Amino acid sequence: MGLSEENLIGLILALVSSGFIGASFIIKKQGLKRAAAVSGVRAGVGGYYYLLEPLWWVGMIIMIVGEVANFVAYAFAPAVLVTPLGALSIIVSATLAQLVLKEKLHQFGILGCVMCIIGSVIIVVHAPKEQPIKSVLEIWDMATQPAFLAYVGSIIVLVFILVFHFAPRCGHTNVLVYTGICSLMGSLTVMSVKALGTSLKLTFEGENQLIYPETWFFMLVVAICVIMQMNYLNKALDTFNTAVVSPIYYVMFTTLTILASVIMFKDWDGQSGGTIVSEICGFIVVLSGTILLHATKEFERSCSFRGSAPSSPSLSVRLYNGNEDFFLKHDEENGSPSESMCSRRQESY
Amino acid sequence: MGLSEENLIGLILALVSSGFIGASFIIKKQGLKRAAAVSGVRAGVGGYYYLLEPLWWVGMIIMIVGEVANFVAYAFAPAVLVTPLGALSIIVSATLAQLVLKEKLHQFGILGCVMCIIGSVIIVVHAPKEQPIKSVLEIWDMATQPAFLAYVGSIIVLVFILVFHFAPRCGHTNVLVYTGICSLMGSLTVMSVKALGTSLKLTFEGENQLIYPETWFFMLVVAICVIMQMNYLNKALDTFNTAVVSPIYYVMFTTLTILASVIMFKDWDGQSGGTIVSEICGFIVVLSGTILLHATKEFERSCSFRGSAPSSPSLSVRLYNGNEDFFLKHDEENGSPSESMCSRRQESY
Numbered sequence: 001m002g003l004s005e006e007n008l009i010g011l012i013l014a015l016v017s018s019g020f021i022g023a024s025f026i027i028k029k030q031g032l033k034r035a036a037a038v039s040g041v042r043a044g045v046g047g048y049y050y051l052l053e054p055l056w057w058v059g060m061i062i063m064i065v066g067e068v069a070n071f072v073a074y075a076f077a078p079a080v081l082v083t084p085l086g087a088l089s090i091i092v093s094a095t096l097a098q099l100v101l102k103e104k105l106h107q108f109g110i111l112g113c114v115m116c117i118i119g120s121v122i123i124v125v126h127a128p129k130e131q132p133i134k135s136v137l138e139i140w141d142m143a144t145q146p147a148f149l150a151y152v153g154s155i156i157v158l159v160f161i162l163v164f165h166f167a168p169r170c171g172h173t174n175v176l177v178y179t180g181i182c183s184l185m186g187s188l189t190v191m192s193v194k195a196l197g198t199s200l201k202l203t204f205e206g207e208n209q210l211i212y213p214e215t216w217f218f219m220l221v222v223a224i225c226v227i228m229q230m231n232y233l234n235k236a237l238d239t240f241n242t243a244v245v246s247p248i249y250y251v252m253f254t255t256l257t258i259l260a261s262v263i264m265f266k267d268w269d270g271q272s273g274g275t276i277v278s279e280i281c282g283f284i285v286v287l288s289g290t291i292l293l294h295a296t297k298e299f300e301r302s303c304s305f306r307g308s309a310p311s312s313p314s315l316s317v318r319l320y321n322g323n324e325d326f327f328l329k330h331d332e333e334n335g336s337p338s339e340s341m342c343s344r345r346q347e348s349y
Numbered sequence: 350m351g352l353s354e355e356n357l358i359g360l361i362l363a364l365v366s367s368g369f370i371g372a373s374f375i376i377k378k379q380g381l382k383r384a385a386a387v388s389g390v391r392a393g394v395g396g397y398y399y400l401l402e403p404l405w406w407v408g409m410i411i412m413i414v415g416e417v418a419n420f421v422a423y424a425f426a427p428a429v430l431v432t433p434l435g436a437l438s439i440i441v442s443a444t445l446a447q448l449v450l451k452e453k454l455h456q457f458g459i460l461g462c463v464m465c466i467i468g469s470v471i472i473v474v475h476a477p478k479e480q481p482i483k484s485v486l487e488i489w490d491m492a493t494q495p496a497f498l499a500y501v502g503s504i505i506v507l508v509f510i511l512v513f514h515f516a517p518r519c520g521h522t523n524v525l526v527y528t529g530i531c532s533l534m535g536s537l538t539v540m541s542v543k544a545l546g547t548s549l550k551l552t553f554e555g556e557n558q559l560i561y562p563e564t565w566f567f568m569l570v571v572a573i574c575v576i577m578q579m580n581y582l583n584k585a586l587d588t589f590n591t592a593v594v595s596p597i598y599y600v601m602f603t604t605l606t607i608l609a610s611v612i613m614f615k616d617w618d619g620q621s622g623g624t625i626v627s628e629i630c631g632f633i634v635v636l637s638g639t640i641l642l643h644a645t646k647e648f649e650r651s652c653s654f655r656g657s658a659p660s661s662p663s664l665s666v667r668l669y670n671g672n673e674d675f676f677l678k679h680d681e682e683n684g685s686p687s688e689s690m691c692s693r694r695q696e697s698y
Binding site: 121 | 644
């Protein structure tokens, strides 16, 4: 339980972020339902009435606050701690969906929530202490060490192969192509977000880092990575069922981010074997909880176990962490799970 | 990962025990199937042909070896480590059922197995180191300390209330009555088994403990507790569905055993808060895996998802840890899950 003060701030920010992002889905869905009730037109079929609905904007603002908190969390705590806790937003959504939207959660879904919480506790208890960073140049040194450069190199090569060779051939039939691209880019996003966040934190603390070109370079990398990641996440979600994309994305994204963080920040140096094993176990537990929650949703949909929530439109804006669709697209789709591995857009190619 | 040599022996014995007990269910079931094929009479409807089937006896012997290994494990490692690992026998059974009996396991069942393994790893990594015990008199001192006497006193009072007040009134309608009695007695069984096992271990090592009346007292306690526990476990399993009894029993039995061990052996003294939290998390993970596995079996039965395993008879001998029925009664029951909370024998009262 040896969390430093810095790490504790990061942990609280990560938890607040998950709470806000989780709550934002539900508030936005409430807004969409109201807009649909007033206008009689669904966003999914071209209506934009939800833009006039204050509740939708409240949800949007809460989501942005949550994303900012997540960004700042990376400046205070190791990525190994912050990234897996993103799964907690699903629990907040699931709980609020039950309380506010009166959607019923299957008992396996409750077990999935318990798993996510327990796994997060294990991760938090064993999180590595981070050495305080004093300048962006320190991060630059870490980012340019041979091991991390080799990691970045292999990621770029893999992304190129996926984008130019596999995406045109089987991007619409194999869920791993688009999801793989955004997971690979995602690990670089988190590393650059952490570098930029730490630089900005130091700048706000009085030690101006904007004089170094390294800070601006990290900013450029963040922009490129975020755009790439969002673009391919949207493609993945447009092509495949959310219940299929989300768990695969969560596994690959979190695993690669932990790997990148371990290489770049040497998170595991000085940790005992038992601590590292526990961290990995905690991560697998969160992961299993996520799979269980998504599988339950899918199962409920196919077995029509779910409560009779009124239909509500889907949203074109899609979140970086892919959880939004977990609740928003829920009502829009009627495909059976067996269809979910196939492209819904396949017919247009 | 700081396991002492003694604890390591205990850990290996506990794992071997789970492997043997898990395998014994499958071998016995194979024996029962063969006996049924030869005789045309099922054990469930009065046939005892399985007693002539060598395979059934092989399974029985393997089970006894497993139970002995489990008994010896308590002499080497803390109960906090040995008891939760009992859940691993379910995984061995589930895996062998798939390989040998060709019973299909639902994907949630696989997730349940993963949970049990991961939770066990977490428990093992954080298990307390046990002080070596030199004489049965040391255990006697621990057993007669005020805190543990208070624990034993409350257990006896609770068991009396359950046996004489609740059992006649709602024993056949409320699953918690019989299951509660065997869980409460079970925690005393494990403590006395540990005391007796340690005494016998010391005796074999050359320091005769049989000269102390305390050793014989512990032997008497083991006998009383085991008989009480098996008697009420049989009643619980006869009255209610295994899929309902097993997870409830596992939760209550393991929780009470850990509580008793923590009070008597002060397992948690000298452990950090983080380690204790991790142990509890590991236990909850194993527990969730168990629930998921049992719920999946129940779910498959009700949805007729399961493979077409030939019908096979149930056995009257019932195991102390209640896992046997998980596979053996599987084919015998046809009740829907909604009926499982009701007594199957209710009509006779």
